[in-house]
Amino acid sequence: MGAGHAALLVLADGRFPAGGHAHSGGAEAAVKAGRVTDAASLEDFCRGRLHTAGLSAAALAAAAAAGVDPLALDDAADARTPSPALRATARRLGRQMTRAARAAWPSPELDALAAARPRGAHQPVVLGLTARAAGLGPLDAAHAAAYEAVSGPATAVVRLLGLDPFDATAVLARLAPELDHVAERAAEAARRAVHEGPDALPACSAPLLDITAEQHAAWPVRLFAS
């Protein structure tokens, strides 16, 4: 509970240098397939991602912030990520976030996770541990993870479609109440996971995101790494 809101703003800032700018969260594949074409379809896409992969990520982050063993959470994240391409992406982003986090909020727990997973732990787990190092709580970590689940695709679609950036930001604003709800569910699950272990965490997934992530990873020409 230590830190106030300011540390959360630093952590959730889109300019936090942890590699997210090169990833679209599946939006590039959805744009190519014609499923995201405007602000309305971007909102549908983000809502779907928020309540599936977003909830799972938020719960993992909240659990890490609550002190659940990060290595057990890393295994749980693997189990919740059937796509090898997305597992690789999550670990790459986790490694990048570890670097930024250790510079921003030096912590023995982050050092230990970096030593145990030198190629990177799953990004939501690192995000949660980073929140913990910053003195933030599980609900804060869940908010940051849930927000990332939608802000990444929204930014990417602005670049991919030339979508009006004001419209894209309005999409995020409209999703805010749902985002709060997802974060609360994630934090509640994390509270259970402290006693019951990672199995208490939700395991929601979006099969289409998994399938298109595999396809996207094989594209020879693409703007985003995932």
Place this chain on the structure above:
Amino acid sequence: MHLDHPDVYPHRHTYSAASPLRPDGRRRALRIGLGGPVGSGKTATVAALCRSLREELSIAVITNDIYTREDAEFLLRNAVLPPERITAVETGACPHTAIRDDISANLEAVEDLEAVFSSSSVGPLDLILVESGGDNLTATFSKGLVDAQIFVIDVAGGDDIPRKGGPGVTTADLLVVNKTDLAPYVGADLEGMARDAEAQRGDLPVAFTSLTAEDGVAPVRDWVRGQLAAWTTPAA
């Protein structure tokens, strides 16, 4: 730790792997960034440097392609280095972000290359070239990523670019004006470019190159050798 050239390579207290020493205490590879507008000849300069220096130095290259692996594949196709010495970083449509604002993916590529070669029988790398994706005149490398940077422009892009200045032209450790062989065809005034560059850069060096000429990369290679000599000179 290194009192030899404190002004050239000051120690940087960051967590971004900018320390000049390896974990084992030896000096790590020198990292040189190459940036500049699209089509100015960054990849051709990297290729020519590799061909020219690969016998005397252990070199690796990191490319930052904008939306393809074109640059990495060009280097592979032309066999300027074996594939294990070339890494491509994806930049999500923002090449300047990957070399300046969020250098994490490039740092990881640098560290992975250093680690692979340090632990192999080949031995540690001497030089890592980090090539930016083609960008605009404001794109410069973070000091947390590279030790020195080259900005590559060309005469065909307009001979007023040195006069316009901008961070790349003004602050790069070496400004390369490439494709001088095209100057007569595009009406570029090389002397004027040299004058403008000097006005913008003061004492910082400028190299005019024509990579199509025999050993056309020589001025850049000599500059790189000078940087390496300064980098590896042991503390007195």
